[in-house]
Amino acid sequence: MVDRDFLFRVLERFGFSPHWINFLKACIDGPWIFVLVNGSPQGFFQLSRGLWQGDPLPPFVFILLAKVLGRFIRHMRSEDKWKGVHVAAGVDAVTHQQFANYTILFGDASLREARIIKKTLDVFCDASDQQVNWAKSDIFFSNTDLRKQREIARILGVKVGTLPSRFLGTLLFGGPNRMSMLQRLMDSCVNKLEGWKSKWLTSAGRLLLLKSVLSAMPIYSMMCFKVLEKIVRSINQFMRFWNGKSEQDKIPLVAWDKVCQPKLAGGAGLRNWSLLNEAMGAKLIWQMYEKPDKKGVQILKHKYLDSNDRERIFTVRDPPRGSAIWNFLLSCRKVITDHITWQLGNGEKAIFWTDSWDGRPSLSLRGEVGQIRLVTEAHWGYKVRDYLVKVRSNGVDEWKWKDVDMLPLSPQ
Structure with missing residues (x-):
C-alpha cells in the first residue's frame, strides 16, 4: 500500500490535471468488484480503499514513487551529503540505478555514508508509507575490511552478499570467465x-x-x-x-x-540468437551516439575514448580493450559502421579510404587499391580533408581533389 495523500501530492507536482487525479481517487477510495463463482459473476460489493491484485494501475503508481525516490537521492547528492561512487574522471558520481521494482544504491564504504543512505530511505518510507524488503536486500563491498563491512551492514540492517550475484538473470561482476x-x-x-x-x-x-x-x-x-x-x-x-x-x-x-x-x-x-546478440550491442552503440548525456555513455567515453565527440565511437581506429560490456560494444560496432555514410562538411571526420561518405560505398571495396592507398596515406593522410586542396578561380575559392599523378609510385 501507499499513502494516498502522498500519492495525490506527487501527481499534482508531476503536473497531472485535477480531473485525472479525481478519477484515480475514485479508483482507489471506493472500487466496486464482483466475484466469479463457477465462471459467473455473483453480486457486487465495495472495497473500503486500495487497489486489488491484478489491477493495471499499481505498476504505474510504483514507477511514479520510484521517480520520487530517485529525485530525493539526487537532491541528497546535490547537497554533497550522499557521496556515491566515482567510476570515471570527469563524470559525476553514481548514486543509484532503477529498473522495474529494483533499485541499486551506490555509496562510499563509510559509516557516514551508510547513515545517510539509511536516513534517505527512512524519510521516503515514512512519507510514502512504502517499506523496503530488507529480507531480499543485499549489500556488496569492494576492497573493504571485514570489520567495516559488518558495521555498515548493521547500520543498514541488511546481510552482506557475495559476488557474483544474479540480477535479471545476469551475473553481476562475474569476472573474465x-x-x-x-x-x-x-x-x-x-x-x-x-x-x-x-x-x-x-x-x-x-x-x-x-x-x-x-x-x-x-x-x-x-x-x-x-x-x-x-x-x-x-x-x-x-x-x-x-x-x-x-x-x-x-x-x-x-x-x-x-x-x-x-x-x-x-x-x-x-x-536467431547470434543476430539478436549483435543487434543488442548495435543498439547500445547507437545510444552512445544519440544520447551522449546519459551517465552510462559518459562513463564509457571518459574511460575508454580520447574525445567526448559524439562520432568518436565510430571514428576511433584502434579503441582500447576493457570491460566485458565495452569489448562487446566494439565487436558490434561494424553492424553500424557498415550501414552509415558521412555527409561531408569540412571533411575532418570521414576517413577517405575506409568510410562511406556522400552516399558512396567505401573505396576500399573497389578491387585492388592497396598500393595507391599506401602511397596516399603516407603522403597526405587518412581523412577526406587531406585529399582536397583549396584553389582560387575567378575570385572564388573552390575545393578540388589533389592530383595523384604528383605522388611517387611507392611510399617513402
Missing part, C-alpha cells in the same frame, strides 16, 4: 524446456512456448556481453529437437536459418 556465466543461462533454458511436457503439445503449441518464453530469457544477458557461439549452437540444437527424447536423433528437414526467418518469408519466426 564468461563461459561459466553463459553456462548458467544455457542450463536455465534447458531446464525450462525439459519442464514442459512436449509430447502432449502440438507443434504449434511448442512453437508458441519457444517464442514467448525461451526467446525472452537471454535478453538481458545479450545486452551486456557477447554470447559465445558454442552456447548459441547448443541452445539452437536443443530448441530444434525439442520433440521428446525419442526424437533426439532425427535429421532436421529444414535448415535452422530458414526456421529463423519471419513467417511471411516462409520461416517459423524464431529468433
